[in-house]
Amino acid sequence: MQKSLNIDPGKCTGCLQCEMACSYEHTGTFNPSRSYIKVFTFHHEGRFAPYTCTQCDEAWCMRACPVDAISVDLATGAKVISDDKCVGCKVCTIACPFGTVNYSQATGKVVKCDLCGGDPQCAAACPTDAITYVDADWTGYDRMLASAAKSLPSAEATT
């Protein structure tokens, strides 16, 4: 069974626990500037949006890489970067339509979400379930359910 990160921006409070969990997992430091997931704050609307790689099946980054440094982790479906192969050319950062592959000055390589080998730490750290790791067939299920509940006639109207 393949699993996916399921992000519900409406539940996000902007605390950045996910960014710290991610950077701690990948660099051993609490360091949002090196997190592969980013929380964006839209101040005037009062909204927050956690954003990271969605692991496209037909991944633009993988197709664009001239040295085949990006491969599929067969256990998780994650597109992962081999630091040994990556030459830091950044073509994948141009190819990705979502901007979720990024160059890191600290390493001279590109970096992206690798689903932490199947136990994504951002989801584990999120205090509000804005980020969950769910059966890939059920991404969006929560919102579908909420929407379905809204579409029901009220109990009063049916009696």
Next chain:
Amino acid sequence: MSWTRKILRVDLSKGTCTSEPLNMEWANQYLGQRGLASKYLTEEVDPKCDALGPDNKMIMATGPLTGTMASTGGRYSVICKSPLTGAIACSNSGGFFGAELKFAGWDMIIFEGKSDKPVYLLIQDDKAELRPGDGIWGKSAWETDDILHQTHQDPQLRVACVGRTAEHGCLYSAVMNDKHRAAGRSGVGTVMASKNLKAVAVRGTGGIGNINDAKAFMAATNDGKAVLAENAVTGQGLPAYGTQVLMNVINGVGALPARNMRDVGFEGAENISAEAMAEPRKSDGRPNLTTNGACFSCTIACGRISTVDPTHFSVKDKPEYQGASGGLEYEAAWALGADTGVDDLDALTYINFLCNEDGMDPITYGATVAAAMEMFEDGTITTKETGGIELKFGSAEAFVAITEQFVTGEGFAADLGMGSKRLCEKYGKPDLSMTVKGQEFPAYDPRGIQGIGLAYATSNRGACHLRGYTIASEVLGIPVKTEMNDTDGKAELVKAFQDATALVDSAGLCVFTTFAWGMDNIAPQIDAACEGDWSVENCLETGERIWNMERLFNEAAGFTADDDKLPKRLLKEVIKHGPTEGQVNRLGEMLPKYYEVRGWTADGKIPDETRQRLSL
């Protein structure tokens, strides 16, 4: 470890920035943030100095848990001598600035001297330099934040700065960070502006990687987060309603002061409560509360993000105030609302925006306007002084008008900017100032609740709820319920809250965690992060040491037991109606006992044996 072990010293007179090692001997005694920076202040600043002169210093300090995954671990404090009180000032703020300072590799910044021209400090990791502040001086805190982001083209830059009120010399201006978080009380922003320092902009990419025992730290912080999530206050009440959950509660128990504390109980409380903020309004079908927001690393997320009704008179023709921004917290809602008799939620939210935009402490500002309103009502102040504004209790229009003047420094601003103590003295009504050591009360009437009166009277920074929040016990029953009107046991209760809070404020954590956390939840997190012994016992002793050190600074500044007092109104004028009818505060029954449990002399001095016990 968890400290970066580095201090940035900025000499504004010489224009230099130098790095120096953190004094680890002091760090082991005072932990960080409030405690450690206060230690530096007491060692380096003459307590008798002019708070707004070049001899005062201003320290921005993080704690060892700032910038970590410990829940709420994003706090920093601003420490200096206060221009409002003349006592030690320490104001604590959340947001994201503190963590960023730590990621840049600095435990604290010590500002000294005074620049001859407006400047701002730019920190990019270990690079720090003073830059000309011409383009931002004279701008609001919000504009300053925007301009610095545009100038440096860095969306991740975090800014702490002062608004226009600090430049105009308002004695209770805040240091604002991330636009709507504030190191709010005691005029720390006024000290910053007095040094011609407009802003600190920081970007840190180094992170924190030197946790002493990382495995134990992750376990301890995860345990702590689970406790917060399961607790009814931190897991449900605060995220849903914010601190505003208290408005109806405190009014209900008969302890909500109103109209400059002339009354207790406010008939308009419901209109300005958390429940009212969640109610969809007629004009656009939206509630005042847009969402809740968190400070860095906080799993509680009590912050209010609000919008004003776009058809409301205060913002009708001002699209720049129709977006979402920092909404009303309980203390602000009380001071701006109940204390002035104004129950117009939209007007109060707009005034709160202006407090954030130009950086004034809404508690002292609201309470000062309330004192002016009482003097307007008895004819002491007239429309001649207020520039034609009918400054009556309950008038939202007058309050909005005078606040719009205030932020630009016009009209009655200079008088209101003095705070209520100097204002009431100026107009010959000193008893109408609701202050301790010159700082205004927050939102709990000490006639209704005895212990908080003792906490106010003995607070090292003047009247304040955050120096010993006995409301937790006396109203909410945390950790155990004590009777509101009892004086027995309140000396011990106040001491316990004061010492524990001093420790929490020195760790990088938010004091709101203590609705759920005891020291047995907090100490293991510090102990795992830092070298040295941070057992529960040592944490509590450290808190007590910090409390006594602050008291010694004040003693050297000229404060005595005579300053541990409450205004006459709270000791003599009984509550006229409601569940606490007939009560006054009985400070005299508690204060001698408090000195005794502190190990102080009968006249409130700290004797040698207590100093030795605490290694002071």
